[in-house]
Amino acid sequence: MNHNEPRAQPRTVPPANEERAVLSLEDVSRVHGSGPTMVTALHRVSLAVSAGELVAVMGPSGSGKSTLLHLAGGLDVATSGAVRVEGVDLAAQSKSDLARLRRRHVGYVFQDLNLVPSLTAVENVALPRELDGVRVRAARTEAMTALEEVGLSELADRFPDELSGGQQQRVAIARALIGPRRLMLADEPTGALDTESGEAVLRLLRSRCEAGAAGVLVTHEARHAAWADRVVFLRDGAMVDDTGRAAPAEALLGAGR
Amino acid sequence: MSIKHGLLALLERGPMYGYQLRTEFESSTGSTWPLNVGQVYTTLTRLERDGLVRPVGEPDADGRQVYALTDEGRVEVTTWFTTPVTVKQRPRDELAIKLAMAVTTPGVDVAQVVQTQRSATLRTLQELTRLKSHADEITDAAWLLVLESMIFVAEAEVRWLDHCETKVARLVERRAQLSGTTSSPATAEGDITTDTHGGARR
Numbered sequence: 001m002n003h004n005e006p007r008a009q010p011r012t013v014p015p016a017n018e019e020r021a022v023l024s025l026e027d028v029s030r031v032h033g034s035g036p037t038m039v040t041a042l043h044r045v046s047l048a049v050s051a052g053e054l055v056a057v058m059g060p061s062g063s064g065k066s067t068l069l070h071l072a073g074g075l076d077v078a079t080s081g082a083v084r085v086e087g088v089d090l091a092a093q094s095k096s097d098l099a100r101l102r103r104r105h106v107g108y109v110f111q112d113l114n115l116v117p118s119l120t121a122v123e124n125v126a127l128p129r130e131l132d133g134v135r136v137r138a139a140r141t142e143a144m145t146a147l148e149e150v151g152l153s154e155l156a157d158r159f160p161d162e163l164s165g166g167q168q169q170r171v172a173i174a175r176a177l178i179g180p181r182r183l184m185l186a187d188e189p190t191g192a193l194d195t196e197s198g199e200a201v202l203r204l205l206r207s208r209c210e211a212g213a214a215g216v217l218v219t220h221e222a223r224h225a226a227w228a229d230r231v232v233f234l235r236d237g238a239m240v241d242d243t244g245r246a247a248p249a250e251a252l253l254g255a256g257r
Numbered sequence: 258m259s260i261k262h263g264l265l266a267l268l269e270r271g272p273m274y275g276y277q278l279r280t281e282f283e284s285s286t287g288s289t290w291p292l293n294v295g296q297v298y299t300t301l302t303r304l305e306r307d308g309l310v311r312p313v314g315e316p317d318a319d320g321r322q323v324y325a326l327t328d329e330g331r332v333e334v335t336t337w338f339t340t341p342v343t344v345k346q347r348p349r350d351e352l353a354i355k356l357a358m359a360v361t362t363p364g365v366d367v368a369q370v371v372q373t374q375r376s377a378t379l380r381t382l383q384e385l386t387r388l389k390s391h392a393d394e395i396t397d398a399a400w401l402l403v404l405e406s407m408i409f410v411a412e413a414e415v416r417w418l419d420h421c422e423t424k425v426a427r428l429v430e431r432r433a434q435l436s437g438t439t440s441s442p443a444t445a446e447g448d449i450t451t452d453t454h455g456g457a458r459r
Contacts, residue, residue, distance in 0.1 A: 058379075060419065203390065222415035223408060226382035227390075233372065241372050243380045 020087060021048035022183050022214035023072055028081035030067050030237075041067040043237040044081070049216055051182060054209040056217045056225035059234035065218045066187060068234065072216060073185050074102045085183060103128055107176025107184045109205075111191035114172040115160040122147060122156040125175040132179065146174040149211075150204055166197030173204055177213055184208065184215040190224055202227040260292065260300055262337045265309060265326065269334050272313050272325035275301055287400035309333055352414070356421055360428070367425045375418045382411045 030042040042064045049055050057065050070076035071083050074090045083090045085105050093101060107128075115124045126143035130136060147153045150170040160168055169189055176184045186205060190198035206227050209215045217228055225231045233241040260282075267273065267281050275297045282292055301324055304310040309330035313323040326334070352374065359365045385408045392401050 060423070206390065221412075222379055222382055223386075223412040225379065226386040226408075228383070231376075231379050231383065233376070235368075235372075241376045243376050243383065 021050050021084070022086060023047075023049040023216065024082075024084045025068070025072065026082045026084075028071060028078045028083060030064075030071060030076065031079040040237050042071065042078075045234075045237075045239050046081075047232060047239070049183075049214045051212050051214050052209060053230070054206055054215040054217060054228045056219060056228035056231045057234060058219060058222070058225050058231055060220070062236075063234040064237040065220075065234055067237070069185050069187055069216060069218050072183075073106050073108060074098050103131055104179070105181050105183055107173075107178075107181045109169065109172045109176050109184065109186040109189045111188040115168055115175075117160050120157050120159055121152065121163065121171045124160070124171055125178055128175065128181075129179050134179070142178055143174070146178045147171070149177075149208070150174045164197065165193050166200055169193065169197075169201045170204055173201070173208060177208055182213045184213050186215065186217045188219055189217070190219070190221070198224065259290070260296065261304065262334070264297065264300055265304065265330055265334045266337070268310060268324060268326045269331065272323045274321045274323055276321065278324075285399045286403050287397070304330070360425065368422060371418050371422045371425070375415055378411050378414050378418070382408065382415070385411065 025045055025047045028042060028045050029040065032039045032041055045064075045068060047055070047068075057068060059065050067076065071078050072085075074083070074085070074093075077091065085101060088101060090098060090101070115121075116127065119127065122140060122143045125146050126136075126139040129139035129142055134142070144153060144156060147156050150173055152167060152170055152174065155163060155167060160171070163171065172189070173184070176186075184205070189205070190201050193201065202224055205215055205217060209229075215228075217225070219225050231243040232239055263282055263286075264278050267278055267285075273281065276294060278301075279292050279294055279297045282290075282297075301310060305312065305324070308327055310324045311327050313325045316322045356367070356370065359367045359370045385404055389401065389404050389408065392404065394401070
């Protein structure tokens with residue numbers, strides 16, 4: 001994992017909570033174009049997500065939510081500032097190193113287009129491990145474990161179109177967190193689902209984070225964002241607010257239950 | 258209003274002591290609306306005066322009195338369950354009033370008022386969601402219904418705030434356009450700000 005030390009750069013201050021953040025954005029901006037047509041998609045955003053933490057990003061369309069997610073996953077490059085995944089500065093990586101880092105450490109869950117239709121659930125989950133060079137049999141075993149963790153081991157041999165939307169998303173979550181990967185980036189993962197299946201997906205994201213993953217959830221639905229430990233708000237590319245780490249639930253209702 | 262009818266609905270299950278009513282009320286609503294015994298007895302006195310409940314027998318050695326529903330009380334419970342709650346019966350919405358005032362008061366940053374409220378409501382929503390995630394589907398069924406009602410109300414508030422934000426932004430734009438045609442300094446100032454931004458990020 002430390003095969004690529006960041007280039008000689010001034011050491012940055014570690015996150016205040018001392019445990020190393022799985023994902024950290026430091027003063028990150030993303031600007032498209034220049035001169036009069038310049039558009040700032042993200043403006044000086046800082047965010048650290050630790051293992052065990054689920055952070056929701058909310059904001060109106062065009063506020064920079066997706067840009068933030070793309071930068072975090074190394075799918076886009078920051079104009080300034082540093083994006084680190086597992087302590088590795090993404091900007092300091094060669095193209096091939098970046099591709100490997102993305103595959104090894106980052107899992108994505110999108111609204112749709114998540115699974116390869118011609119592969120079964122277990123094959124879909126095993127795919128990133130096989131691309132990592134893990135033997136087919138070993139990858140399959142890992143994939144079965146991952147499917148078990150999302151409660152779908154019985155449906156392992158079904159094809160995506162034989163699964164409900166909610167089940168497909170759970171397979172995608174299993175795939176996002178297979179192997180050593182523990183950063184999960186989710187973009188409106190409940191988009192097309194009814195409230196019940198949507199909630200099951202959120203419960204699962206939450207429990208995978210409680211089991212040690214770090215998650216970033218982009219959503220415009222407050223009810224979904226509420227499953228996160230922390231909610232940050234973007235507006236016009238800038239972070240305008242942050243709910244902070246939640247207070248104990250008992251505080252809300254006064255008399256303890 | 259809800260305490261009165263809540264107590265009547267509980268007595269529909271059978272006669273109870275005031276203290277029992279309080280315990281039952283709180284366990285059905287998950288202590289969302291804590292009651293003190295005083296409130297329960299005041300309400301019972303009023304219900305007895307209105308002929309909706311009646312004392313049963315004599316108070317016991319500890320002075321505790323059992324109450325039961327009267328026929329009128331039973332009718333009242335049925336009516337309560339079959340009548341929708343109207344908006345008028347709900348308390349005035351302070352938040353709506355606050356935002357209406359914010360929009361019309363010069364110098365107030367409405368977007369900030371909206372955001373402050375949205376963060377607070379989301380924090381509430383997070384706490385409610387955490388309670389919900391720990392509740393048991395079967396043994397906490399009544400409590401879950403109350404929780405979910407609060408969750409949906411909080412969500413509606415956030416959506417309404419989103420809507421307000423969009424509307425206010427459009428309003429600010431319109432106002433700027435209207436004043437922009439007459440005053441050029443505002444435009445010039447805007448250009449300077451843009452330039453500084455661009456330079457800082459180079």
